[in-house]
Amino acid sequence: MSEARNNHYVPQWYQRGFLPAGQDRICYLDLHPDTKKLDDGRIITFNDRSMKPTSQCFFQTDLYTTVFGQYINDEIERKLFGQIDTIGAKAVRAFVGEDVAEWHYNFQNLFFYIDSQKLRTPKGLDWLSEHYPNLNQVQLMIEMQAIKNLHCTIWGEGIREIVSAKNSSLKFIISDHPVTIYNYAYPPGSGSCQYPDDPSIVLKGTQTIFPLDMNHCLILTNYEYAEDPDGQDPAEKRTNATPFRESLLRTDAFIRTRFLGEDDIRGINFILKSRARRYIASASEDQLYPENYDIKPWDELRGILLPPDNERWRFGGEMYVGYKDGTTYYQDAFGRTMPDNKSLKKSISEKTLGRNDPCGCGSGKKYKKCCLEKSKEERTSWNVLSIRERNIIFYNAINDILGLSNGKSWDDVKRELSNEQVGKIYELYGYLWPPDTDIFSLLPKSKSEFRALYTGVIDPRVITKFAIGLSPYFDEIIIQHPFINPYSINPKYSPTKSPHQFKIQTLKNLILLFALMPFIENGFVNFIPDPCSFNQHLQRQMLSMAKARAVNHRMDEEEFSQLKALQQDDFVRSIYMLPSDSQKRQITQHMPELSSKQIEEILQYIKTIKKEDPFILLQDSVYHGDYGGQLYTFHMAPNFEMSLFIAQLTSSIIFTDSPSRWGEILNAQNKEIGLISHPWNDLVSQIDKLNFVFSVNSELSFNRRIDNKFDDIRKSFRSLLSTVRKNTDEPDNRIIEKFKFRFLKSHKKLRLTEHDLSDYCFYGTVRCLIPKGGFIDNNVQRLLLTSGAGKNIDYMPMAIFVKR
DSSP: OOOOEEESSSSSHHHHHHTTTTEEEEEEESSSOOEOOTSOOEEEEEEOEEEEEEGGGEEESSOOOOEETEEOOIIIIIIHHHHHHHHHHHHHHHSSSSSSSHHHHHHHHHHHHHHHHHHHHHHHHHHHHHSSSOHHHHHHHHHHHHHTTSSSHHHHTTTEEEEEEETSSSOOOESSSOEEOOOOOOOSSSGGGGOOOOOTTTBEEEEEEEEETEEEEEEEEEEHHHTTTOOOOOOSSTOOOOSSSSOOOTTTTTBBBOOHHHHHHHHHHHHHHHHSSSEEEEEEEEGGGGGSSSOOOOGGGHHHHHOOGGGGGGGSOOOOETTTTEEEEEOOOOOOOSSOOOOGOOOOOOGGTTTBBBOSSSSSSSSSTTTTTTTTGGOOOOSSHHHHHHHHHHHHHHHHHTTTGGGGOOOHHHHHHHHHHHHHHHHHHHHHSSSSGGGGGGGGSSSOOEEEEEEOOOOHHHTTTTTTTGGGGGGGEEEEEEOOOGGGGGGGGOTTTSGGGHHHHOOOHHHHHHHHHHHHHHSSSEEEHHHHHHHHHHHHHHHHHHHHHHOOOOOOHHHHHHHHHHHHHHHHHHTSSSOHHHHHHHHHHHOOOOOHHHHHHHHHHHHHHHHTTTTSOOOOOOOTTOOOOOOOOOOOOHHHHHHHHHHTTTHHHEESSSHHHHHHHHHHHHTTTOOOOTTTHHHHHHHSSSSSEEESSSHHHHHHHHOOHHHHHHHHHHHHHHHHHHHHHHOOOHHHHHHHHHHHHHHHTOOOOTOOOOTTTEEEEEEEETTTTOOHHHHHHHHHTTTTTOOOOOOOEEEEEEEE
């Protein structure tokens, strides 16, 4: 067997650091030794410990090897981990020593190595596989490399301490998962510690333990927990928990003052052993059984790991950097580049909240109908203003900025919309959604609602047809905000720096916001900002995936014609907003046969159209003067990857009116042995044949949403979604027949008379798709894993395509 196929997930150079000089074998303990049942019923256990050379410890055959037919590829072991081990060995040696210059040069490499070491073990690879539906060996190796450096920023911003065992006869042990995670709120056996899971590193109370060698152990502690260990919730996410951020760090800040006694070393060894998968090792056998001594309870072991109070001054605080061009850079203790926006915080005591009081999450619902029965994991944040509350503040402030709250009309807005007003609107939007926003804590999570994410053209001329028109059929619809966050765009194109260029687009966005506001206030529409505006790494990944997918993308011809019509519509309106003399020249140039009187009649007609059209500014300077033209932002959002990403995070289904997006969704259907199964097809076929009524009038759609005639159809969809989630295998025929009856019965209530079918209403079809295993995409699973969104590996079970 090739030596490269015996893949050492704990490298031999690292193992040798736990052996004293002159010793070449390590005591190797199998925590779960193999057993054999004899013919007489006796069970014998194979030897669980032995002295072995490092070459025979902590390896697994073909752990990283990929096979292509008869070709065996061991480049992951030789090239990838060969390079990682080279820089890792140098970094570990540097921090075992006390040369501060070496710490500086090896700072990034140390965390890079630790992150790789955490993932490369069998436990780490099993954890990675758990986040994907069906990874083969090649895909597993690809994903392993794709998420490297996942934890480096979070670790680097914590308090870093290296404790010593030099003065003790007892030394640190080594485990088969050396980068060990400890959180005093999650003892072994708790839900977050079920193999292969560990408590998340972004939780405040989570600490990382990594023995550098037999005499030195690195302990990484989140800053705010170290500052107030008794006052912080250990299961709550740390401030600014976004991974993959750039952050300024002191490379010389390491606490190295503690020399531990045997009891404390034994406590750390107990944690290492408790979180190991199968093997641990040390220089001598007696160090492998810390549990044989008087070990403190799990939650009390945190006292060993907390850094000393008088050494924490090295960490935290604020940083200011000045540059030669006069600009400055600011960063606080949590890597945030803007001061904390305290006006977005709120403090609500659940103990004093009555059942009929507004819920603390800001949904607008009564507490008893919202969060009362929800677990902590199902709730949105109670500590900051909710998405709904921020949208209401935004709406009310816009009314003040535009003068609408003082009696001005929409014609006044079209006539008076100024650069200052546009700048204020976007400045306010950025204020409500600062770059460090933890958007994932604000997104809905509960699975009890029939929630849908709309993905398609975000334009007030289009969105009223289905996104708003379909609201009576859903408990909640998620729609992405079209407003650009000024903090997430190049300043050159920022609406706060060049507001004039955004006048027309702002007018469109305002019309959409005003149309959606009744739905937002009542919790029927969740108008969310783009998650990518708070996470540059997420944005870069998403764009890279979209670019790769675009190579084979072909837009539906009918949809292309519709989008082209929207652009032509914008072009015609741009002509209408030219100054009168420019319009006159255009008419004369293209229709020279017209008389002066006819030209004046056309100009007068244009004035009438401008006054009646809500999308046209009553200003002659829109395309005139020193400000330049207008920037139109075309939103077909979220894109495919972000749609699936948000849907999985929010336990939503996806619905769209875009044939192109529907084609992308179809390609994401789960396959088993290359085949797609549709166990609910009998029911789905019946739903496909039903005609559903829609309205292009927002007010009419809102009235239908609060009409109890639609309660039954929502209950039917809600119950169906819940049943699909529970029935992962083939559904019983009785279940399908039951739902067929329910849908037919609830649909009969929605039939309209000819009188009801006004110009604003039309019938449409709802194509429902429920493949076995739902919809899944490995790229999206990677986005979920690397975004800091938290653990969510649920597939999206259902998708809907609506068509007139």
